Amino acid sequence: MSNPSAKPLLCLENVRLSFQTYAGEVKALDGITLEVLRGEVLGLVGESGCGKSVTALTIVRVLPENATVTSGRILLSDKNLLETNPEEMRQVRANNIAMVFQDPTTFLNPVLTIGDQLEEVFLLNPERLARIAVERRIGTIQDSHEASLRNLSRAHQRKLAEVLSIEVLRKVRLPDPERILDNYPHELSGGMRQRCMIAMALARNPDLFIADEITTALDVTIQAQILELLRELKREIAGSTLLITHDLGVVAELCDRVAVMYAGNIVELADVEELFANPLHPYTQGLLRAIPIIGRPLKRLETIRGSVPDLIYPPSGCRFHPRCPMALERCKVEKPELIQSVKNHTVACHLYDGNA
Amino acid sequence: MTQTILKIKNLRKWFPITGGILGRTSNYVKAVDGVDLEIYEGETFGLVGESGSGKTTVARCILHLIEPTGGQILYRGQDMTALKTDSSGIRKRIGVVFQDPYASLNPRQTIENALTEPMKYHKIVRSNDEAIEKARDLIKKVGLNEDHLYRFPHEFSGGQRQRIAVARALTMDPKLIILDEPTSFLDVSVQAQILNLLSDLQNEFNLTYLFISHNLSVIEHMSDRVGVMYLGKIIETAEKQIIYQRPEHPYTHSLIAALPIPNPALRRQRVVLSGDVPSPINVPSGCRFRTRCSYATERCREEEPPLVARQTGHLVSCHYELNLSAPIPIVGTHENHK
Numbered sequence: 194m195s196n197p198s199a200k201p202l203l204c205l206e207n208v209r210l211s212f213q214t215y216a217g218e219v220k221a222l223d224g225i226t227l228e229v230l231r232g233e234v235l236g237l238v239g240e241s242g243c244g245k246s247v248t249a250l251t252i253v254r255v256l257p258e259n260a261t262v263t264s265g266r267i268l269l270s271d272k273n274l275l276e277t278n279p280e281e282m283r284q285v286r287a288n289n290i291a292m293v294f295q296d297p298t299t300f301l302n303p304v305l306t307i308g309d310q311l312e313e314v315f316l317l318n319p320e321r322l323a324r325i326a327v328e329r330r331i332g333t334i335q336d337s338h339e340a341s342l343r344n345l346s347r348a349h350q351r352k353l354a355e356v357l358s359i360e361v362l363r364k365v366r367l368p369d370p371e372r373i374l375d376n377y378p379h380e381l382s383g384g385m386r387q388r389c390m391i392a393m394a395l396a397r398n399p400d401l402f403i404a405d406e407i408t409t410a411l412d413v414t415i416q417a418q419i420l421e422l423l424r425e426l427k428r429e430i431a432g433s434t435l436l437i438t439h440d441l442g443v444v445a446e447l448c449d450r451v452a453v454m455y456a457g458n459i460v461e462l463a464d465v466e467e468l469f470a471n472p473l474h475p476y477t478q479g480l481l482r483a484i485p486i487i488g489r490p491l492k493r494l495e496t497i498r499g500s501v502p503d504l505i506y507p508p509s510g511c512r513f514h515p516r517c518p519m520a521l522e523r524c525k526v527e528k529p530e531l532i533q534s535v536k537n538h539t540v541a542c543h544l545y546d547g548n549a
Numbered sequence: 550m551t552q553t554i555l556k557i558k559n560l561r562k563w564f565p566i567t568g569g570i571l572g573r574t575s576n577y578v579k580a581v582d583g584v585d586l587e588i589y590e591g592e593t594f595g596l597v598g599e600s601g602s603g604k605t606t607v608a609r610c611i612l613h614l615i616e617p618t619g620g621q622i623l624y625r626g627q628d629m630t631a632l633k634t635d636s637s638g639i640r641k642r643i644g645v646v647f648q649d650p651y652a653s654l655n656p657r658q659t660i661e662n663a664l665t666e667p668m669k670y671h672k673i674v675r676s677n678d679e680a681i682e683k684a685r686d687l688i689k690k691v692g693l694n695e696d697h698l699y700r701f702p703h704e705f706s707g708g709q710r711q712r713i714a715v716a717r718a719l720t721m722d723p724k725l726i727i728l729d730e731p732t733s734f735l736d737v738s739v740q741a742q743i744l745n746l747l748s749d750l751q752n753e754f755n756l757t758y759l760f761i762s763h764n765l766s767v768i769e770h771m772s773d774r775v776g777v778m779y780l781g782k783i784i785e786t787a788e789k790q791i792i793y794q795r796p797e798h799p800y801t802h803s804l805i806a807a808l809p810i811p812n813p814a815l816r817r818q819r820v821v822l823s824g825d826v827p828s829p830i831n832v833p834s835g836c837r838f839r840t841r842c843s844y845a846t847e848r849c850r851e852e853e854p855p856l857v858a859r860q861t862g863h864l865v866s867c868h869y870e871l872n873l874s875a876p877i878p879i880v881g882t883h884e885n886h887k
Binding site: 240241382385412413414415416417418420421439440441444445446465466469470479480483484485486487488491493494495496497500501 | 599706708738741744748765766769771803804808809810812814815821826
């Protein structure tokens with residue numbers, strides 16, 4: 194839960210990013226400032242093209258070549274990820290930040306078994322493997338010294354990795370994990386593949402787990418299984434989760450805090466109960482009124498007029514002003530800053546900054 | 550009083566699986582395996598189910614885009630499956646809006662062309678001028694303006710394209726429109742615009758909708774009656790309130806209970822349906838839901854439950870009268886976003 198005194202795990206400070214395209218410069222992130230606190234599940238919601246996935250890709254720095262971060266810092270325990278070299282970044286991705294994407298099919302190698310792919314996570318880090326083995330007294334090496342473990346034979350390492358893989362598959366509630374290790378991705382269903390992806394992320398015991406629309410490609414009943422799994426894992430894993438989704442239902446089910454994004458900006462950030470009970474930004478309000486909710490009978494849905502702006506030519510001032518029913522003259526020229534409105538509730542809107 | 554516009558009786562569509570050098574049929578994918586449903590004039594019938602349940606195949610059979618393997622599709626009492634050609638013109642009475650607005654419009658055709666060509670081909674207008682006149686009228690009805698007629702699809706956003714697709718569905722003066730996941734490609738703010746547009750058009754033109762979606766909230770918002778599909782069959786049909794508040798089939802119940810509700814106050818531990826949907830090639834014997842059903846018995850393995858009326862208009866295909874709780878805690882309207 195949000196505890197303001199705790200030091201955040203990850204800090205984004207005024208991150209700006211743009212894509213060079215033939216049509217022009219797409220200003221995808223327009224100064225993102227965000228903190229992920231330790232142990233929390235932070236939701237990042239918005240419509241397609243608002244920059245939520247780009248934010249995640251910027252954190253793990255797997256951006257396409259035409260992307261440039263033009264300003265800002267991303268601090269992971271005082272290390273600025275934007276200044277790390279590729280090898281250091283690789284280590285961060287291996288040990289600190291794990292990411293799972295929407296479509297598990299594209300991210301699993303179709304010609305390797307699940308076992309090959311999952312065991313690799315452990316084999317790439319023999320020292321950690323040895324450490325875990327000693328700590329947990331797994332396998333036949335209970336009494337060995339750690340030093341000798343570093344020189345474990347490859348076969349021995351494999352055996353250990355297999356044991357650990359089975360364990361982590363069990364953790365994501367996959368039935369019959371021994372058999373799944375020998376399966377190829379195409380032999381598994383979408384829900385099972387997504388569980389394997391989550392297992393690979395958990396295998397690294399990451400500080401930050403980024404879940405980018407991980408239930409979007411799944412059916413409702415399978416989505417419910419994965420949500421239930423994430424909820425159970427939330428109790429087990431110590432790390433933080435950044436949950437990216439466009440589905441306000443998923444946010445309401447899982448998150449502790451929520452950040453709402455619009456056109457490359459964070460427009461509102463609050464505890465989940467507070468956000469749903471008391472949305473402040475006109476965009477958040479509009480979004481909550483535009484979705485049909487079961488048990489809320491409405492003759493008509495409220496709509497947000499127009500559509501998402503083209504970020505090559507983003508609107509001046511507040512990027513939401515052309516669609517905002519409450520836009521002021523000021524909104525056209527001056528970009529609103531994120532300000533604290535009530536406790537643990539910040540909003541970027543001129544309606545709330547006192548001199549509206 | 551309420552007239553039936555479309556009646557489907559025991560509709561089946563089995564896709565053969567061929568293999569080997571001789572191309573022999575080794576098995577069938579039973580995409581639709583005995584669907585019965587009835588749609589009344591002027592209503593919106595929502596067809597909901599998970600992917601692979603056969604919703605779209607039903608739609609494609611109705612539209613005659615594929616030939617059904619068996620069963621009947623009656624449009625106002627006339628069997629459409631028996632028709633060799635559409636001499637009586639009833640197929641024209643059924644319009645369609647597809648899921649993907651990026652694939653359903655010809656990129657090399659102006660919007661004007663896309664709208665006038667079907668009218669001219671089917672001779673529902675007498676002259677080119679009349680067709681253009683009508684296209685202008687329709688494009689305004691869907692919330693665009695006349696200038697848009699002279700543009701190409703790539704110049705439009707997803708929501709605008711879907712408006713154009715709706716206008717095109719209306720060119721034939723249809724009575725029934727099949728909406729196959731019309732908003733699943735769209736963002737929520739745009740989805741609301743399209744759903745409102747569809748409601749307005751339904752009132753104005755007195756249309757009947759078959760609304761297909763996997764999105765339970767959208768179905769609830771749009772439909773009068775709802776049919777729930779599972780593995781090629783409809784397992785429960787009833788008025789919307791009954792389906793969402795007092796479902797009697799365990800699958801309907803768990804489907805609705807699985808839906809994440811955008812209200813953190815209702816966060817709940819729920820009974821999650823285990824396992825996956827079985828393959829439509831090897832459909833389980835007896836009740837096709839039994840492999841995932843927590844109430845399944847020996848009888849469910851042996852005997853397939855028929856779709857029978859429990860009350861007027863509430864059809865359930867289950868051997869047992871289970872006393873299921875409300876799948877979603879019923880609350881009043883959310884105070885903050887009325």
